[in-house]
Amino acid sequence: MDNPSQLVQYILTGLSNGAIYALIGFGFAIIHNATGILNFAQGEFVMLGGMFTIFILSFLNIPLPMAIVLAIAFSTLVGILFERLAIRPLKNVKPLSLVIITIGASIFIRGAAMLIWGKDTHALPAFSGNEPLYVYGATIMPQHLWIFGITILIIIANKLFFSYSILGKAMRACAYNAYAASLVGIDVKIMVLLSFVVSAAIGSMAGIIIAPLTMTSYDVGIMLGIKGFCAVIIGGMSSGLGTVLGGLLLGLLESLGAGYISASYKDAFAFIILLLILFIRPEGLFKQKETQRV
Amino acid sequence: MKKKFFSTMLFFVIATILFVFTAGAQAFAAPPIKIGALFSVSGPAAFLGEPERNTAQMLVYEINKAGGIKGRKLELVVIDTQGDPAKAVQGANKLIKDDKVAAIIGPSTTGDSMAVIPVVEKAGIPLISCAAGIKITDPVKKWIFKTAQNDALAVARIYEYLNKQKIGNVAILTVSDGFGSSGREQLVAHAKEYGIEIISNETYGPKDTDMTAQLTKIRASGAQAIICWGTNPGPAIVARNVKQLGIKIPLFMSHGVSSKKFIELAGDAAEGIMLPSGRVIVASQMPNTDRQKKALLSYVTSYKNLYKVEGDHFGGHAWDAMMLLKGAIEKAGDKPSAIRDQLEKTTKFAGIGGTFSYTAQDHAGLTKDAFVLVEVKDQNWKLVK
Numbered sequence: 001m002d003n004p005s006q007l008v009q010y011i012l013t014g015l016s017n018g019a020i021y022a023l024i025g026f027g028f029a030i031i032h033n034a035t036g037i038l039n040f041a042q043g044e045f046v047m048l049g050g051m052f053t054i055f056i057l058s059f060l061n062i063p064l065p066m067a068i069v070l071a072i073a074f075s076t077l078v079g080i081l082f083e084r085l086a087i088r089p090l091k092n093v094k095p096l097s098l099v100i101i102t103i104g105a106s107i108f109i110r111g112a113a114m115l116i117w118g119k120d121t122h123a124l125p126a127f128s129g130n131e132p133l134y135v136y137g138a139t140i141m142p143q144h145l146w147i148f149g150i151t152i153l154i155i156i157a158n159k160l161f162f163s164y165s166i167l168g169k170a171m172r173a174c175a176y177n178a179y180a181a182s183l184v185g186i187d188v189k190i191m192v193l194l195s196f197v198v199s200a201a202i203g204s205m206a207g208i209i210i211a212p213l214t215m216t217s218y219d220v221g222i223m224l225g226i227k228g229f230c231a232v233i234i235g236g237m238s239s240g241l242g243t244v245l246g247g248l249l250l251g252l253l254e255s256l257g258a259g260y261i262s263a264s265y266k267d268a269f270a271f272i273i274l275l276l277i278l279f280i281r282p283e284g285l286f287k288q289k290e291t292q293r294v
Numbered sequence: 295m296k297k298k299f300f301s302t303m304l305f306f307v308i309a310t311i312l313f314v315f316t317a318g319a320q321a322f323a324a325p326p327i328k329i330g331a332l333f334s335v336s337g338p339a340a341f342l343g344e345p346e347r348n349t350a351q352m353l354v355y356e357i358n359k360a361g362g363i364k365g366r367k368l369e370l371v372v373i374d375t376q377g378d379p380a381k382a383v384q385g386a387n388k389l390i391k392d393d394k395v396a397a398i399i400g401p402s403t404t405g406d407s408m409a410v411i412p413v414v415e416k417a418g419i420p421l422i423s424c425a426a427g428i429k430i431t432d433p434v435k436k437w438i439f440k441t442a443q444n445d446a447l448a449v450a451r452i453y454e455y456l457n458k459q460k461i462g463n464v465a466i467l468t469v470s471d472g473f474g475s476s477g478r479e480q481l482v483a484h485a486k487e488y489g490i491e492i493i494s495n496e497t498y499g500p501k502d503t504d505m506t507a508q509l510t511k512i513r514a515s516g517a518q519a520i521i522c523w524g525t526n527p528g529p530a531i532v533a534r535n536v537k538q539l540g541i542k543i544p545l546f547m548s549h550g551v552s553s554k555k556f557i558e559l560a561g562d563a564a565e566g567i568m569l570p571s572g573r574v575i576v577a578s579q580m581p582n583t584d585r586q587k588k589a590l591l592s593y594v595t596s597y598k599n600l601y602k603v604e605g606d607h608f609g610g611h612a613w614d615a616m617m618l619l620k621g622a623i624e625k626a627g628d629k630p631s632a633i634r635d636q637l638e639k640t641t642k643f644a645g646i647g648g649t650f651s652y653t654a655q656d657h658a659g660l661t662k663d664a665f666v667l668v669e670v671k672d673q674n675w676k677l678v679k
Contacts, residue, residue, distance in 0.1 A: 006514050009539070013506045119340050121527035123559045130562055132538045141538050213534070214503030215527050215559055223501045258507035264470060264497050266507075 005137030018251020024228025043225020049204025079200025236284015
């Protein structure tokens with residue numbers, strides 16, 4: 001096999017993994033922008049999406065699309081419960097305490113999933129067949145097209161929601177200044193809850209569309225969560241294009257690094273990038289530096 | 295006065311009855327023989343420990359139902375090591391000091407086994423490990439035996455087949471954990487004696503979800519076959535990625551995925567994949583002349599009846615350990631040193647993992663005959679003849 005098509009393969013692989021990271025990163029960004037906390041249970045929503053779908057498919061004899069909708073609904077419910085039971089009861093605490101609570105919640109959700117569903121890995125059937133598609137001598141699966149398509153849809157929906165809808169604008173207002181937002185009549189609590197709803201839904205969606213490719217088990221959330229976190233850090237915590245580019249960049253570097261340097265360091269690339277960004281440009285690669293007005 | 299005499303008599307009668315009754319009960323039921331079990335029932339190696347524990351418990355139940363060993367019941371004390379060597383050592387100490395077990399079966403992993411060896415050797419208790427690592431019984435340690443097949447035997451099976459097919463250049467793709475690195479060592483170490491050249495040597499992480507980058511590199515290397523060494527789910531992803539990339543060269547897996555779970559995860563992509571495995575997954579396809587067939591079928595059916603899932607290769611390691619122990623106790627009694635001496639005399643014990651013959655120089659007891667090559671055909675295992 002000649003070198004150009006090898007390169008195309010690395011790029012395709014990198015982009016499709018990157019799209020997944022971006023989607024998971026979105027969940028981080030939305031909650032961070034509404035509440036100022038980093039939700040480290042984001043990876044668990046990804047796991048819940050995949051596991052719920054498999055669980056529903058094996059117990060109820062319903063078509064895949066129905067199962068997916070139900071699985072997203074269940075995962076979102078877990079997100080709501082999480083916010084109501086673990087985040088809202090704490091008033092006037094530092095964001096750091098909340099971040100630690102999300103780590104606790106992620107361990108709890110993972111443990112519960114292990115007890116309920118066991119430790120086995122499960123595979124979800126592909127949405128549209130298993131025959132690979134050829135692109136310039138490289139191959140991708142039809143499922144990759146689903147991943148690209150859904151990621152693009154979610155980016156557009158996000159943009160529309162946060163820029164044009166009243167609810168989206170209200171959420172942004174809370175993120176900017178919760179106190180001022182409450183003075184103009186925005187219910188901050190509802191907005192925080194809503195941010196958990198949206199990010200749980202997006203996270204579980206990500207978990208479902210990747211499950212046919214990567215398979216899923218109770219512990220897939222850890223690594224995917226970290227990769228999503230890297231994507232959002234590179235993107236500077238934006239819930240828009242920055243995170244998408246961050247995810248794609250991470251996916252590409254991983255895949256090219258594994259192909260041309262060594263696959264043993266695949267995960268190390270993600271962390272090296274994360275550290276470099278945090279050292280050199282903590283505000284993210286694609287964000288303009290905020291200017292303080294005096 | 296008379297009344298007092300009567301009550302004294304009554305007291306004596308009752309006391310005598312009680313005495314006779316308890317003494318009699320003691321004479322009839324000798325104390326049970328305690329066997330310790332160290333299995334990683336939870337944690338990352340639960341796929342080993344769980345079937346092993348289930349198998350051991352099933353056997354103890356069956357042996358006791360049939361009247362025990364020479365009228366004495368067995369008692370199994372199971373400790374979950376969670377795949378953590380520190381917990382395995384604590385567990386071994388507890389089994390030896392508190393429970394005073396006659397022998398120990400397990401641990402499930404090579405790491406746990408290596409950790410408990412010094413403890414067990416010092417106490418002088420026979421231990422039959424269910425882990426595969428070659429260093430457990432090489433060099434030979436007085437009190438340590440094992441039932442799981444050495445990785446080298448699995449490697450030999452694959453290389454022999456490659457020789458037959460006249461394939462010389464192979465690519466290996468191994469997982470970066472204990473199982474994968476042991477396999478990698480053996481693959482590299484034995485390549486030369488079979489005239490095989492490893493022209494591409496790649497690894498992947500145990501939690502990786504996409505191996506197309508490594509496989510693209512392997513495809514470019516011009517290898518004639520791929521050997522992948524890992525435990526689920528990694529190899530299933532490799533199988534899917536190989537299909538996705540349209541790679542047509544033969545793909546070999548290790549015995550680490552020789553359970554139905556692999557076929558279920560890899561789906562269509564599993565078709566045509568070959569791997570060395572213990573006979574248990576193809577028990578019914580073995581010729582009737584096979585020495586192990588009787589044990590295999592009995593294990594497979596009773597496991598399926600009790601637990602409603604297929605008994606596998608890993609549970610088989612515990613079956614062998616337990617039955618070897620049973621044989622030794624039947625012949626030599628329950629003194630630890632007598633059990634050890636008797637174990638070492640085991641010859642041609644046809645178990646699940648193979649036909650065991652221990653000697654003073656060999657505490658692993660198997661030859662490469664312990665593995666057969668199987669192929670996935672129509673979503674099922676098929677024996678390659």
